[in-house]
Amino acid sequence: MSQFDEHDAFEAAAVPPTIPLSQRAVAARPAPYMDDLNPAQRAAVEALDGPVLMLAGAGTGKTKALTSRIVHLMRMGRARPNEILAVTFTNKAAREMKERVGRLLGEAAEGMPWMGTFHSLSVKILRRHAELAGLKSNFTILDTDDQIRLLKQLIVAANIDEKRWPARMLAGMIDGWKNRALTPDRVPAAEAGGYNNRGTEIYEQYQERLRTLNAVDFGDLLLHVVTIFQKHGDVLAQYQRWLKYILVDEYQDTNICQYLWLRLLAQGHRNICCVGDDDQSIYGWRGAEVGNILRFEKDFPGAVVIKLEQNYRSTPHILAAASGVIAGNAGRLGKTLWTEAEVGEKVRLIGHWDGDEEARWTGEEIEALQRGTRGMRKYGPEDMAILVRASHQMRAFEDRFLTIGMPYRVIGGPRFYERQEIRDAMAYFRLAVSPEDDLAFERVVNLPKRGLGDKAQADIQRMARLSGMSLLEGARELVASGGIGGKGAGQLRGFVEGIDRWHGLTLQTVPVIGDDDVIEGVAAFGTAPKTMDHVRLAETILEESGYTAMWQNDKTPEAPGRLENLKELVKALEQFDNLQGFLEHVSLIMENETEEALEKVSIMTLHAAKGLEFPVVFLPGWEDGLFPSQRSMDESGLKGLEEERRLAYVGITRAEEVCTVSFASNRRVYGQWQSQLPSRFIDELPPAHVEVLTPPGLYGGGYGAAATFGASAFDERVGKADVYNSPGWRRMQDRSATRPVAQPREARGVVIDATAVSAFAEGDRVFHQKFGYGLVIGIEGDKLEVDFSKAGVKRVVAGFVVDADAVDDVPF
DNA sequence: CCTAGCTATTTTTTT
DNA sequence: AATAGCTAGG
Secondary structure: OHHHHHHHHHHHHOOOOOOOHHHHHHHOOOOHHHOOOOHHHHHHHHOOOOOEEEEEOOOOOHHHHHHHHHHHHHHOOOOOHHHEEEEEOOHHHHHHHHHHHHHHHOOOOOOOOOEEEHHHHHHHHHHHOHHHHOOOOOOEEOOHHHHHHHHHHHHHHOOOOOOOOOHHHHHHHHHHHHHOOOOHHHOOHHHOOOHHHOHHHHHHHHHHHHHHOOEEOHHHHHHHHHHHHHHOHHHHHHHHHHOOEEEEOOHHHOOHHHHHHHHHHHOOOOOEEEEEOHHHOOOHHHOOOHHHHHOHHHHOOOOEEEEEOEOOOOOHHHHHHHHHHHOOOOOOOOOOOEOOOOOOOOEEEEEEEEHHHHHHHHHHHHHHHHHOOOOOOOOOHHHEEEEEOOHHHHHHHHHHHHHHOOOEEEOOOOOHHHOHHHHHHHHHHHHHHOOOOHHHHHHHOOOOOOOOOHHHHHHHHHHHHHOOOOHHHHHHHHHHOOOOOHHHHHHHHHHHHHHHHHHHHHHOOEOOOOOHHHHHHHHHOOOOOOOOEHHHHHHHHHHHOOHHHHHHHOOOOOHHHHHHHHHHHHHHHOOOOOHHHHHHHHHHOOOOOOOOOOOOEEEEEHHHHOOOOEEEEEEOOOEOEEOOEHHHHHHHHHHHHHHHHHHHHHHHOOEEEEEEEEEEEEEEEOOEEEEOOEOHHHHOOOHHHEEEOOOOOOOOOOOHHHHHOOHHHHHHHHOOOOHHHOHHHHHHHHHHHHOOOOOHHHOOOOOOOOOOOOOOOOOOEEEEOOOEEEEEEEEEOOEEEEEEOOOEEEEEEHHHEEEHHHHOOOOO
């Protein structure tokens, strides 16, 4: 239908397409980028028109198919680079796509302005039509900190107990609403409870406040665009005309708002290709809707579904184990991964006494794999990764790796731009660029301490509100009118003058010029430079404000690191033309440059591991309550459990050659020791593809320690008769029986007898696995106070200690 | 206004 | 166990 008219119209208007429309059939001779595609990938690349769903299982080469498709679109003359919309979730994915398209084209993928993340593309659109959302096009993008501070103010102003109804929580709710494209007037009444039934009211006030601040939060970026598209058909039509082909990566992670965003744009040409894997949807907790991908064929009638099922990553055992686990989920689109790879190792399963023991064993196993003493090839540290469910699990591994000197890197964790000192510095920059940025003003008026406490700040607020000015103007007024006394007055005057001066300098900064010395020279004469490059300006701001000095005078151990980070921040500025450009960039790029992978074992969460692969993968902590996470199951029931199961699937499919699942019988949870049960996902691992390893230190009886599994806790949580009837447990026993003592090759350590709780008295000489020999100097319940000869006085659980005399009987 | 000490809290994470 | 955020006292 009209779809084809549009094409013809384009062909006529286009800058000469590489291949004229009339010769398309002839042109279908093999193109180099098609050569190494398998039939399914090729089908996905060639199905150019209409809606296409590319169901791409883990490791099936979806990025290759996606990038080849983009190149194919251009080579076939279907679209110019600027007529293709390619959306990803992360900047990293966008960058990779750009690179790979460029490589296939044999030139830089310049001129693909519509390749980016949902958020960066939305900013681009929103800047252009800001007035339709009641904003100016230079709106600022708030970070989470600002968002929460703003909400806190509103909650307090509404006379709501901020403790019972924390701002954080409301921020989460508002985020959730925005993910579902719900403006305040559309929030269902059923969800409007809480906050004394004023949740939506405050949401509305918040939106109002954002508008007056000329600011948006992350959720707004998308929601405003969707609202504009819905209300202004002409604007939408323009983009629909423009963007002939739409490609979406990780479609299973889209939320409702993103879905609407895409659907509105796709209604024009109806050429939308979504790539995803329903089995890898692991972001439901932040609004992603698996339903979007499950519903695709309904949403886009006539859709072609292409499954990519040949896996190029993992061995058959690993794939079979992953398939076995994911089969437990209902309502899947269903894929069967297959591979031509060698059979390889089975998935290895091992239980440990506790988390520390698990970390200890893992460390030794990594060393063994490095040496190649496991009957496999040798692996470097960079080939191996530990994937945990929750970040607190990382610590045990870090501790252990530090003591054995195993190099590691942690992926994820606090991001550079989220650090306090970086945000503070950014607030100063924001203030210099736009002095009316009240949130930035609030953040740093009293940082470093300027003697401007709650009272002074309240006065500034009142003054500003009185005459409808920004806080800076309010402060200026307050100083002028003498409304502020003593020491604070001079400080505030200085602060205001500083901002004025810096702002003046931003207006006349010059681009960085190659020869730094010229500027240095100017500064050295003691006369304030008339012009200044923005890097120098940033330094000046941090100096003059006293912010740098604040950290220099700080004696806490983290102060030097913070100064280091500030230096890095200033250095990062060099790559931008001005402060404005930098601020824009930072608000959208919240990611960390991850440390070099060289010669290091990677530690990260399962979420962070999506999209990555490693020859050797360790999956520790497979215990009910930890993984699957209790909280996830409590909050989202079966849906939550299924998402956890997909997480398990993601974890296993990260492994190329060796995958090791482990669990511990005891684990410290919030400082309390708890008995743990093997994860139900362990029961779901198909036995034929699993090999059970026996941990060193637990001889013969194997899992004797499991006698201490809390049967009652088990009853409560899972509702089964007792521990020994747990299928996972029974199977463990069976398997250990058929395969006794699998790997004591490098057995080390001590048989730990957990029943020996009361077996100690003050004055006993004991041995501890980690701390060595010591003398019992106190007993409190099941805990002992022990003076270790090497480690000093420690409190340890009695079960972790053996009579020193018994140690000699234990083989090392 | 500042800081020491207390209490409540504790997943996963991108933009 | 560790930490963040808050209250009370200086």
